[in-house]
Amino acid sequence: MTPVTHPDGRLSQYPPAELWDDWVEYDGKQWPKKVARNYMLVPTVCFNCESACGLLAYVDKETLEVRKFEGNPAHPGSRGRNCAKGPATHNQVYDPDRILYPLKRVGARGEGQWERISWEQALEEIGAKMRASREKRRDGIMYHVGRPGEDGFTNRCISAWGVDGHNSHTNICSAGARAGYAFWGGFDRPSPDHANARLILLLSSHLETGHYFNPHAQRIIEAKTAGAKIVTFDPRLSNTASMSDVWLPSWPGSETSILLSIANHLIQNDRYDRKYVEDWVNWRETLQAVRDGKLDPGPGFDRGLLAGDAARDDFSTFDALLKSLYAEYTFERAAEESEVPVERIEETAELVANCDGRLATHVWRAASIGNLGGWQVARALFFLNVLTGSIGTKGGTSANSWNKFVPKPFVSPAAFEAWNDLQLPDEWPLAHYEMSFLLPHFLKENRGEIDVYFTRVYNPVWINPNGFTWMDALRDESKVKCHVALTPTWNETAFYADYILPMGLASERHDLMSQETHDGQWIAFRQPVRRVAMEKMGHPVQFTYEANPGEVWEENEWWIELSMRMDPDGSLGVKQWFESPYRKGETINVEEYYRWIFENSVPGLPEAAAKEDLTPLAYMRKYGAFEISHSNLAPYAKELAPESGDEVGPDRTVRRNGQAVGVAVDGTARVGFGTPSRKLEFFSETLHMWGWPERDYTIPWSLESH
Ligand code: SF4
Incomplete structure (x- = not known):
């Protein structure tokens, strides 16, 4: 057993990583009989909140069932510990009422009648609707996310589709x-x-x-x-x-x-x-x-x-x-x-x-x-x-x-000209994140309509203010023409969908995550643990739904395949972003996407992997996490690399070609903050300029609450 020392000197024990591929322990349920269970321990990342704590899935090598989840001691953020929701992933995986197959509505929307369809049918039908929308406009497809649980894969897809289509729950949250x-x-x-x-x-x-x-x-x-x-x-x-x-x-x-x-x-x-x-x-x-x-x-x-x-x-x-x-x-x-x-x-x-x-x-x-x-x-x-x-x-x-460290993928689509007024209407010029809680009201006011609306781990009918307005909007097929609910479980919003597509839980999908849990930087790799175990045992898997319960899929593979159905001949300019960086002219697969990131975008990872004679991808598959830096204090105080033509004004702002790039402190140019002045802005010129000139807004002040 590997001793893990806590700051107060306590020891706790975790199976050592070198034995994770072949771990034997007694089955507690068989006590007092001593029945040995042979496991492969596969690291993944919890999906039950944004903390992205590490989990270790105990995959039974005989049955390929996940028998339990424990903490992943190699994860720098959670350090082997979890809250009760982490190990409870097991309850979700084996929930007898979970949705295991793609479903399509039959009858009127909201009647609650469904038929099982294939992934192929879902891809073809939804991909065709997206293509038709994108041929007409850049604001007809909307992805409305509750809990992202990943860093950038889906946003990249939305950009690749060439639409202003990201909507979030953030306006009723943070x-x-x-x-x-x-x-x-x-x-x-x-x-x-x-x-x-x-x-x-x-x-x-x-x-x-x-x-x-x-x-x-x-x-x-x-x-x-x-x-x-x-x-x-x-x-x-x-x-x-x-x-x-x-x-x-x-x-x-x-x-x-x-x-x-x-x-x-x-x-x-x-x-x-x-x-x-x-x-x-x-x-x-x-x-x-x-x-x-x-x-x-x-x-x-x-x-x-x-x-x-x-x-x-x-x-x-x-x-x-x-x-x-x-x-x-x-x-x-x-x-x-x-x-x-x-x-x-x-x-x-x-x-x-x-x-x-x-x-x-x-x-x-x-x-x-x-x-x-x-x-x-x-x-x-x-x-x-x-x-x-x-x-x-x-x-x-x-x-x-x-x-928080978000590594760059192999290529990213450039910014394009598009604006979706259903997400950020003019009346709220400083809206911080989309005005998502007003979406059904905007639809009711005839401000627009949505061709293809994805809700993803998001249940506004239940959690947003005025759920009945959401029900009205979602029922209206002239406003929400196609509603696709991506969800691992039934919910009130999925009830008003045209397609319900079962997406994987913490142990059934690939994602990359990082969070600012403490002074330090790390990334963690969520994995479909049965798939990983099967592949390690010599059973190749093409798509993750082949390894998951029923036909539960993972979103990343779904988005890749859907994007290709949306633009099969490349005429929309979408297809190019899903070409493999390793196999010219062929569609990327999810493993290649992360392989490229681990090989090229994570400082120190290739070297750490090489020390163990592993590829960077194999390292991440083995440990499920990597610490990029142990501490990253006050980067704003770093010295700014000088360039000829830099000018320091009387306000101490360092300008380069007219742009503020730093701040002079005691005569030395420093990087500063990400504000227009590069300083901490006590007085906010931004708020003043954008229509909130009163003192109550421009400086820290108390606003009278309702
Ligand atoms: S184990 Fe961590 S990631 Fe999972 S729900 Fe608890 S705090 Fe969140």
Whole structure:
């Protein structure tokens, strides 16, 4: 047995990887008889949330049945551990009510009558509809995804079809939080280094319902064991709240006021990281915004401080501005709005003030999406990271893109001119992700219709607001002309489909995933475990449905074959993107797709594989995961490689051919952030320009919630 050492010195045991192909253990159900079972242990990736934890499937070599799932110790994110939903994949695989064959509607839509069809029939019929749509327009095919569970394969297909067709569930989920982070730093979401934090500040109950549930939870508890404090904002006494040092049961919608009262405490008492803010925040642009009348500085600000030349603006003027702006955010006001005892808010503020640059924060759904103006919750929360200089530090909070690694495929279609108004209508120019929850309303208003509508692991009839409107829209065959539900299970939305296509679970499909679970970068490979076992035992498989239960397929192979049916002669320009990089003129297969990525796009993987005398693909098939870097802190502070013609303006932004490419800090050009100014944007010129000029929007501020 392989010992795995936890940080606290405990040992746990996993079968050693070199024995995974031939592992024997006693069958627990046969106790007290000693009946040996001979397994092949095949790594895969859980599909029951976005954490992408590693699983080890125990495939019985005699029957090829998966007898159980355990954790994969080779996975850097989950480190051999899972929540209950991981091993419960077994229940899903053997669910007696699961859909095992492609189904086509008979009778009227929504009548619940189905006939079994072949994959060939589904490919031919749906491919023909897609071709007919694409010949007419670029906005007739829509892929509406609930849980992606993969990084880029399907998006690449949609681009290859030449349509603006991606729709997501995000607008009823994390869009608010993402917007707050995007306006600050040009990134999508936070990646807290929980394990090394001094203070973990969570909005909503992350140990059990956060985005990266198991990988985060295990690191939060490690930090707590090492002495970190946990503060949780949650109206409910959740499991996380019960494990916290301070629980703030804030009235929903009041979170921003509490966060800004903490910010105010740091600002008024000069307990913020002045040097960090001076180096990385767009304070000069903010002062200019006051000078230009774009930002009301508040009654306490002496405008005479801005009388001189902008080039001579001093950081102390910005400090005075902060003190004026946030003076109204007192602890007493926060306590009154939130109905949280003022002492708990004060205690939290002291913990933040003493975090020593090791403040791990996270907000995802709940407060940021459940209330009007929730996006400002993320803005206000990250303000505390800015003020404490805990961005990209050990124990601080990074951007997701610094820890999530998405390798490039062999070739990608270029961007094209198309816009689907059913997804991003003009009325919401700063909509962060598609306005998907309004789709049935747009259809009812006759704003358009959809030729081929794919719902994928998505059940809007049940989970979106106003399910009855969804039912009306899906029943209307003039608006949704063909509805294809890709789903491993029955659901209320599939009931209104024309085709129900059974797609694989965690152990029945190929996907590549990475997530920002901690300070580090990794990829993990989801595999159809029976197929892998069969092939290792010498039984070749062409398509994954040959190895899965019934005729359950995997989406990647389905998309490849469907794209070829859509454009058999290549005249639409689709076919070219599905040509094998290894066999000229022939259709790529799923193994080749990932083989190319592993050989060419993952730093360090070919070398690690060569050390074990394996190909990169064989390495990933064996371990199911690869760690690309053990740590990737503060990449924004990396030096910018200079080029002739680079110019540094008085605002310290480094420009190349007129484009902002970096920021000068102490005379050295640094990469900076993904914002228009390359700095952390306290004042958002973007919001001002796009029609939200009020202070409530342009800087971290509390918006009155409904
Ligand atoms: S936390 Fe991990 S084991 Fe649990 S559902 Fe998510 S991916 Fe699966």
